[in-house]
Amino acid sequence: MPRLEVFANVALRVPSILVLDLFYKYDIVALMEQLRVKNEHVFSKYRWLICDTFYLGHLLMLVLLLLPLRHIVSVYLHVLAAMLLFVGHQIAKEFILDEIRSDHQGAPYLHAEAFNRFIRSLTSQLLVSALCAFLMKTRKVWLFWTPALPLLARLGGAPANLLPAIHVFAVTLSEVACELFLLLLLYRLTKKALSLKMEVLAFSRLPAAAISLWTEFAVPLLFSVFWVVLFVVHLCSSIMSPAASFAAHQSLLFYLLTSVSECCTTPYSLLGLTFVVSYLALGLLTFCKWFLGSHDDALNNHNVMHRGVTEGVTLLLLALQTGLLATATLQRTFLLSIIFFIVLTSTMQAMLEIAHPLVLALAASQNRSVWKHLRGLSVCLLLLVFPVFMAYEILQFFHMDFWLLILVAGCMLTSLQITGTLFIYSLFMAELFRSEPVDNLDEVIYWVNAVSRSLEFAVALCVVAYAVWESLVGEWSWTGASVIVVHSYCNVWLRARSGWRSFVLRLEAVKKINSLPRATPEQLGRHDDVCAICFMEMTSAVVTSCDHLFHANCLSKWLHVQGTCPMCHQTVPAHPPTHYGREPDTSTPLEPDAGAFLEEDVDSVEEDYFDSAKDDSDEDDFL
Structure with missing residues (x-):
């Protein structure tokens, strides 16, 4: 068109x-x-x-x-x-x-x-x-x-x-x-x-x-233009009215919030405000991508969360749930301020999901553009400081309760996550300026992520504990109880299960790596090849039960995803036999034992075949 x-x-x-x-x-x-x-x-x-x-x-x-x-x-x-x-x-x-x-x-x-x-x-x-x-x-x-x-x-x-x-x-x-x-x-x-x-x-x-x-009707753009026209007309009429001198003594933020609330009194204006917020969130996220240097992906928002849809839907659902249209102007202004706070928190979380991989990629790829690093650090500092400022400001206006604690906890989680990102970025940059790579860098990064997830889990647990205490001591309601149950399941139980599963997998991977024998210089010389995982030369390696050589760190990361050899997909046991790492005896030719083959369980062979096919797909995901 x-x-x-x-x-x-x-x-x-x-x-x-x-x-x-x-x-x-x-x-x-x-x-x-x-x-x-x-x-x-x-x-x-x-x-x-x-x-x-x-x-x-x-x-x-x-x-x-x-x-x-x-x-x-x-x-x-x-x-x-x-x-x-x-x-x-x-x-x-x-x-x-x-x-x-x-x-x-x-x-x-x-x-x-x-x-x-x-x-x-x-x-x-x-x-x-x-x-x-x-x-x-x-x-x-x-x-x-x-x-x-x-x-x-x-x-x-x-x-x-x-x-x-x-x-x-x-x-x-x-x-x-x-x-x-x-x-x-x-x-x-x-x-x-x-x-x-x-x-x-x-x-x-x-x-x-x-x-x-x-x-055909361009509904989002149509309602957005309608609300903008309504808002501009209201601002012009309020400025030209005799009460404009009273409005001049108010703070600019409160005056704008009041004007927005007065332009949100009908279902048509509420839909218009929803689409305007979606477009504003989309513009902010697109600018964040462009500012961080992702020019090719800035205008191609394949992720629905990064299109501003989440923010608009959040505003609409919260407005319908709180009965925003049926309230008075002053009460509507305070409700809108809380809703905008939640929407802005969601937008900051989406900005974090955009900035986290791009900032880490700058350090991991050894990009030496100072301007790109300054832009990435400025976005990280914004995501670190602004949520804390938002939490401080909202605590000045409202008394602490369960709902306010959830809002403040959301801001704190954003700051904690970006703190972990900055710490990992610092480790990558420190390795960049070193002549030799940092030993056990993967282990350090893992424990940094573990500490960050533990702090996030602690914050979520504190929110649940406060909510339970408030329900027992203060006023109890079905709505609060349902929110506590949902919050406990999504932010406590799922986080705990995911963290424990990651810890167990990591522990098993480390146990397997420590149990594998180290390759001797003769074995490395006869191998005379690169690591099949990272494609880098090997000065040290571990030997699997199937006589394949890999870097210890590379195989550790692989075993964290799945417990098989990357080359032949045989299971890597946690306690290998003592003959691992020795050269097989080729002086006597090996005769195939037909009886042993016939005694093998055919079902187990088929199961190993399908497990190998599944491991191939897992290998693609890992790479």
């Missing part, structure tokens, strides 16, 4: 949502009650007209919102033509008033001033008629000469006191024509909308149809 068409598709639908949002803000029942209290006669006379106009306006705006672009353009062209006709009638009205106030009562061409006035009005009417014909794509300009009837009557010699009646007749004629056209247009639009609905329902796959309509 061309950019101009995309712009028109969004810009022409925004007024419909603005009108629907305005309709939603006004309670028709309360409005009718106020009208009845003020004037019973007017209420009884115009009650049905007001109700019909209210609901008909809803229907018309919904139909206009769902129309295809070409039909919306046609509707706006007709609206512009109607506005031009109104301008034409206003020009005729001004001409009639000037004629009544004038001393000349005869034909306008008999008086110079009256003739100049007539020519100016007639020229304006010709221009209005030509514009209307251009908008309606017709050459019949005379169809739009209704506002010029008083001018033609005056040119024919009609007295000035008769011109108001002719003007009323012209206005009535235009109104009847517009109403007939409006009814015909409403009938066509409703028919078109119903046919579109039937086409949608006729699809065998409704999700595909929904995605097609979502893309």
